[in-house]
Amino acid sequence: MKLLHVVGARPNFPKLAPLSRQARAVGIDQIVVHTGQHYDDAMSASFFRDLGLRPPDINLDVGSATHAVQTARVMERFEPVLLQHRPDWTVVYGDVNSTLAATLVASKLGFRVAHVEAGVRSGDRSMPEEINRIVTDRLADLLLTPSRTADRTLRAEGEPDDEIMFVGNVMVDALLYAVQRARTIGFRSQLGLSTAPITVTLHRPSNVDSASRLGAIMSALRDVAAKRPVIFPAHPRTRAQLAAHQMDVGQVRLIDPVSYLEMVDLVEGSHAVITDSGGLQVESTALGVPCLTVRDTTEWPETIECGANRLVPDPADLVDAIASITRLDDAPRPEGWDGMAAVRAVDCLRTH
Numbered sequence: 001m002k003l004l005h006v007v008g009a010r011p012n013f014p015k016l017a018p019l020s021r022q023a024r025a026v027g028i029d030q031i032v033v034h035t036g037q038h039y040d041d042a043m044s045a046s047f048f049r050d051l052g053l054r055p056p057d058i059n060l061d062v063g064s065a066t067h068a069v070q071t072a073r074v075m076e077r078f079e080p081v082l083l084q085h086r087p088d089w090t091v092v093y094g095d096v097n098s099t100l101a102a103t104l105v106a107s108k109l110g111f112r113v114a115h116v117e118a119g120v121r122s123g124d125r126s127m128p129e130e131i132n133r134i135v136t137d138r139l140a141d142l143l144l145t146p147s148r149t150a151d152r153t154l155r156a157e158g159e160p161d162d163e164i165m166f167v168g169n170v171m172v173d174a175l176l177y178a179v180q181r182a183r184t185i186g187f188r189s190q191l192g193l194s195t196a197p198i199t200v201t202l203h204r205p206s207n208v209d210s211a212s213r214l215g216a217i218m219s220a221l222r223d224v225a226a227k228r229p230v231i232f233p234a235h236p237r238t239r240a241q242l243a244a245h246q247m248d249v250g251q252v253r254l255i256d257p258v259s260y261l262e263m264v265d266l267v268e269g270s271h272a273v274i275t276d277s278g279g280l281q282v283e284s285t286a287l288g289v290p291c292l293t294v295r296d297t298t299e300w301p302e303t304i305e306c307g308a309n310r311l312v313p314d315p316a317d318l319v320d321a322i323a324s325i326t327r328l329d330d331a332p333r334p335e336g337w338d339g340m341a342a343v344r345a346v347d348c349l350r351t352h
């Protein structure tokens with residue numbers, strides 16, 4: 001059996017790692033295609049190193065562009081690669097533009113597609129990721145889901161029962177595998193932190209592309225930072241917007257994007273996380289660190305149901321929300337967030 005994994009952007013890499021490790025353990029041939037959607041060392045290669053992944057076999061080098069151009073470039077460059085390697089499964093991850101592009105190409109050429117993290121929905125079609133998720137799931141032949149909610153969503157959308165396989169959350173596999181190692185790298189000490197900080201990540205276009213919205217968020221973060229250290233590893237998109245509008249960051253410590261292990265160490269030692277990222281909602285929940293999500297929807301309702309995450313659509317509410325946070329006693333564990341999701345996923349790929 002041969003798997004061809006397609007990844008492109010930062011959130012894909014922790015999902016690939018446990019699957020490729022498990023596939024290797026059971027002797028499956030694999031090829032990793034990186035589309036090049038993300039290309040900076042901090043957004044890409046550092047993740048491969050931290051996650052113990054060997055460098056990708058093929059890089060399509062598509063780089064940054066508008067959604068349409070980026071998707072089209074991946075499609076154009078991926079087609080000959082797929083025709084050359086002819087895998088049993090094309091395995092796609094999550095919801096980025098590369099996921100959608102590879103799925104369109106493989107489906108139209110008649111190659112079977114397995115979607116890892118199928119059935120996840122925010123219900124907000126203004127997010128490019130939501131469109132990517134819906135189309136990918138509609139076309140994929142095997143829908144490997146991270147939650148029972150995702151199973152129900154796919155059934156309600158009319159997907160056949162025999163394509164839907166609950167496997168659990170592969171991001172949690174990667175996290176549980178890395179957490180011991182992350183504790184040894186001393187990232188928090190390097191930052192000179194004496195108190196548990198608030199860790200912030202924001203990169204959604206809906207939060208950072210409008211000056212008034214980003215200004216309101218930064219104003220709230222300045223107030224939060226007056227009481228407790230705030231560490232903000234800024235995505236290049238966010239960094240560019242902050243600079244373009246010469247935003248006052250106050251005592252907020254803006255740092256470059258951090259590697260996977262640095263982020264795990266930082267989050268585990270944080271008082272709370274403020275984010276708009278999907279992955280960080282999952283990771284903070286799995287580490288038992290309270291999360292505030294600066295959005296009006298989430299694709300991870302189980303993080304809210306288990307009491308670890310709360311939506312804070314209005315940034316003006318962040319200061320009060322931080323003040324009312326109570327530390328979680330134990331890391332809440334939704335079903336299938338147990339470190340074994342990739343084992344179940346590879347079993348499905350072998351037997352389906």
Ligand code: UD1
Pocket residue numbers: 009010011037038039040043044064065095096097098128129203235236237277
């Ligand atoms: C993409 C994903 C998003 C994911 C995020 C994680 C889509 C639709 N969005 O958004 O789901 O949460 O990645 O980071 O696929 N840039 C760099 N260096 C890089 C990569 C990007 O400087 O290595 C800058 C470029 O200016 C680029 C911008 O970041 O234009 C946005 O990158 P892009 O991949 O288009 O989208 P993200 O916002 O990163």
